[in-house]
Amino acid sequence: MDSSETQDAVCSARGCRRPAVFALRWRNPKIHDETRxxxxxxxxxxxxxxxxxxxxxxxxxxxxxxGP
Incomplete structure (x- = not known):
């Protein structure tokens, strides 16, 4: 992700347009292996x-x- 994408990144919560400050990395273990x-x-x-x-x-x- 380049710096312009980082600056434009917003929260994933429905309806929220605030800047993102955390990345929540997750997977569904029923359908994804450890690498996904x-x-x-x-x-x-x-x-x-x-x-x-x-x-x-x-x-x-x-x-x-x-963030950057």
Missing amino acids: RKTWLACAEHRESLGAFLSARGFPLDVAPF
């Missing part, structure tokens, strides 16, 4: 709720800061 990861972006406000949504489904989750 999907990424949702989150603002500070939605980091917990997006993470809770994924955790409740038993999806392995890594959270890291997002």
Whole structure:
């Protein structure tokens, strides 16, 4: 991801247009092997709720800061 994509990246929560500050990397172990990861972006406000949504489904989750 180049710097212009990073600057334009917004939270993945429905209806949120805030800048992303966290990357939530997850996978569905029922259909994806260890090498496959999907990424949702989150603002500070939605980091917990997006993470809770994924955790409740038993999806392995890594959270890291997002940005340049």
